[in-house]
Amino acid sequence: MRKLIGLAAIAMMAVNGxxxxxxxxxxxxxxxxxxxxxxPAEVSxxxxxxxxxxxxxxQGFLPDGGILISTRFAETSQIxxxxxxxxxxxxxxxxxEPIGGASVRPGDSGEFLFSRDRGGDEYxxxxxxxxxxxxxxxxTEDTTRNGSASWSSDGExxxxxxxxxxxxxxxxxxxxxDNPDNRRVLVEGEGAVFPGDWADDGSxxxxxxxYSITHSDLxxxxxxxxxxxxxxxxxxxAYAAHEFEPGxxxxxxxxxxxxxxxRVVRMDVETGEMTPVTxxxxxxxxxxDLSPDGRTLAYVLNAxxxxxxxxxxxxxxxxLDAPELPIGLIGGMRxxxxxERIGFTLNAATSPSDAWIYTLESQTLTRWTMSEVGxxxxxxFVEPELISYESFDGLDVPAFVYRPDSDGPHPVIVxxxxxxxxxxxxxxxxxxxxWLNELGAAVIAPNVRGSSGYGREYVMMDxxxxxxDSVRDIGALLDWIxxxxxxxxxxxxxxxxxxxxxxxLASLVHYSDRLAGGVNIVGISxxxxxxxxxxxxxxxxxxxxxxxxxxxxxxxFFEEISPARQAAEITAPLFIIQGLNDPRVPASEAEQxxxxxxxxxxxxxxxxxxDEGHGFRKKVNRDFQRxxxxxxxxxxxxxx
Numbered sequence: 001m002r003k004l005i006g007l008a009a010i011a012m013m014a015v016n017g018x019x020x021x022x023x024x025x026x027x028x029x030x031x032x033x034x035x036x037x038x039x040p041a042e043v044s045x046x047x048x049x050x051x052x053x054x055x056x057x058x059q060g061f062l063p064d065g066g067i068l069i070s071t072r073f074a075e076t077s078q079i080x081x082x083x084x085x086x087x088x089x090x091x092x093x094x095x096x097e098p099i100g101g102a103s104v105r106p107g108d109s110g111e112f113l114f115s116r117d118r119g120g121d122e123y124x125x126x127x128x129x130x131x132x133x134x135x136x137x138x139x140t141e142d143t144t145r146n147g148s149a150s151w152s153s154d155g156e157x158x159x160x161x162x163x164x165x166x167x168x169x170x171x172x173x174x175x176x177x178d179n180p181d182n183r184r185v186l187v188e189g190e191g192a193v194f195p196g197d198w199a200d201d202g203s204x205x206x207x208x209x210x211y212s213i214t215h216s217d218l219x220x221x222x223x224x225x226x227x228x229x230x231x232x233x234x235x236x237x238a239y240a241a242h243e244f245e246p247g248x249x250x251x252x253x254x255x256x257x258x259x260x261x262x263r264v265v266r267m268d269v270e271t272g273e274m275t276p277v278t279x280x281x282x283x284x285x286x287x288x289d290l291s292p293d294g295r296t297l298a299y300v301l302n303a304x305x306x307x308x309x310x311x312x313x314x315x316x317x318x319x320l321d322a323p324e325l326p327i328g329l330i331g332g333m334r335x336x337x338x339x340e341r342i343g344f345t346l347n348a349a350t351s352p353s354d355a356w357i358y359t360l361e362s363q364t365l366t367r368w369t370m371s372e373v374g375x376x377x378x379x380x381f382v383e384p385e386l387i388s389y390e391s392f393d394g395l396d397v398p399a400f401v402y403r404p405d406s407d408g409p410h411p412v413i414v415x416x417x418x419x420x421x422x423x424x425x426x427x428x429x430x431x432x433x434x435w436l437n438e439l440g441a442a443v444i445a446p447n448v449r450g451s452s453g454y455g456r457e458y459v460m461m462d463x464x465x466x467x468x469d470s471v472r473d474i475g476a477l478l479d480w481i482x483x484x485x486x487x488x489x490x491x492x493x494x495x496x497x498x499x500x501x502x503x504x505l506a507s508l509v510h511y512s513d514r515l516a517g518g519v520n521i522v523g524i525s526x527x528x529x530x531x532x533x534x535x536x537x538x539x540x541x542x543x544x545x546x547x548x549x550x551x552x553x554x555x556x557f558f559e560e561i562s563p564a565r566q567a568a569e570i571t572a573p574l575f576i577i578q579g580l581n582d583p584r585v586p587a588s589e590a591e592q593x594x595x596x597x598x599x600x601x602x603x604x605x606x607x608x609x610x611d612e613g614h615g616f617r618k619k620v621n622r623d624f625q626r627x628x629x630x631x632x633x634x635x636x637x638x639x640x
Contacts, residue, residue: 033607120611208239411441
């Protein structure tokens with residue numbers, strides 16, 4: 001670690017030809033920090049309530065009628081079983097590292113597959129858990145990265161992707177579930193390839209190669225020979241969720257083919273011919289699941305950030321009655337083996353995630369978990385208002401605005417999502433509620449150009465040389481804040497992680513005179529160095545969005561917009577937060593912006609977790625992160 005710090009500092013001094021002041025780095029356990037003051041007991045005590053809010057995520061049905069959920073009772077999220085609605089949660093996995101979800105094996109065994117990495121390095125291994133004896137078997141090889149596991153219909157085989165350090169070409173592997181050591185390479189892939197759904201008879205499997213959010217390729221793979229056949233090779237479109245219909249002659253696919261928005265189409269696996277299944281709702285279909293008998297399609301619309309569950313008779317095309325749900329976000333939909341019940345996770349702006357089940361025949365909706373909110377009064381939780389504001393070029397930019405239930409003018413925290421091909425959606429955030437109720441700050445979450453959820457054209461508006469247009473969207477938001485009498489435009493902080501961290505840094509470069517400060521979490525500080533140092537298995541994926549640093553014109557543009565090279569413009573206070581093991585945005589990105597801002601005369605706060613990756617996942621680290629952020633907000637916003 002010290003070598004990394006030294007190299008970053010030396011590099012910046014070499015550029016500027018001067019020395020910079022030394023700042024003491026304090027080490028407490030796995031955390032290293034600079035300039036962070038001692039945390040008062042009252043801050044830790046009040047935050048503890050908000051930090052102990054927990055949610056439950058539906059993971060699947062067990063053959064005996066129970067379900068699996070993911071929830072946290074200690075440091076990390078683990079897998080639990082629940083045998084009845086609102087029943088006791090029985091913990092099944094006990095690891096220091098968080099579990100990345102579970103997938104139940106088809107059939108009667110009750111086994112489930114889960115993934116786990118180490119210290120946030122994202123080198124995920126796959127494990128099979130036997131619910132009869134509590135034993136776990138690893139089915140993947142150490143030093144490889146594995147994911148997107150897919151069961152054959154009979155549960156006898158598993159397919160997944162495997163990647164290795166520095167290799168942009170991933171492979172598809174298949175193994176017998178009961179003898180995983182016989183794993184074999186089914187496809188030596190080119191680029192980032194993912195296995196998809198199996199046909200009922202196990203003779204073929206779908207495969208997607210991902211280039212960008214607006215382009216992917218779809219293939220059919222013969223599982224005996226490994227022969228690969230591409231469908232619709234000439235089309236420049238994107239594919240997402242997909243499932244074989246019974247018989248294996250057709251795929252249901254979520255795609256933006258012939259539309260600005262994603263919808264479900266039926267695709268002939270021989271000819272590639274596509275026929276629309278769902279109507280053009282004017283919003284993206286974000287997910288779907290087909291009942292095992294192939295009769296009922298459940299799909300979810302992303303309607304301006306809010307989920308809408310729809311049900312359809314796939315044969316007639318008729319819309320079926322869907323359950324009345326609270327306004328929120330829906331994820332993880334899965335039918336049971338009989339096709340009688342569908343489970344999902346529901347998360348709302350004022351309620352953490354919980355597992356719900358809808359029974360089709362009786363049209364009964366049942367809540368299976370009731371997650372704790374740390375003793376907080378949920379009536380004080382604030383719901384957002386959806387607004388839009390005009391940007392510099394006349395574009396309407398959507399944003400969710402949370403306003404405290406008190407007299408203003410309020411300081412403002414602008415929370416910028418990562419991705420950038422992502423979207424802020426109004427799910428539950430105990431952090432937002434803490435800022436609103438305890439700090440008295442309004443929260444604004446914009447979906448600047450380049451965000452997903454608003455169509456193919458909108459998501460492409462920030463690509464490559466248009467990168468700073470999205471930063472100008474933040475400038476336009478600052479203009480809008482000035483028009484709001486209940487918001488204090490002199491006390492605005494920008495906050496974001498990953499690509500959102502870049503947006504924080506870029507906003508500070510351009511608007512430091514209008515900002516009280518910024519919090520950059522695992523953010524990109526220079527696109528050239530980021531692309532050179534990000535994990536090799538994902539470098540080409542990021543070039544598709546940001547541009548290729550090997551192109552001289554792109555390289556020159558990256559130099560022009562680099563926050564690390566414009567650190568002298570960052571005059572507002574800055575807080576940098578980073579995980580040492582981050583494979584996506586390496587810690588060198590944080591170290592170089594820290595050195596650059598300090599060299600330019602700034603005095604940033606810095607927090608580094610040596611046992612974390614792309615964001616903090618361990619509760620003890622997240623707790624301290626929130627405490628330190630609170631102290632930063634208190635200082636820069638002038639809060640008591």
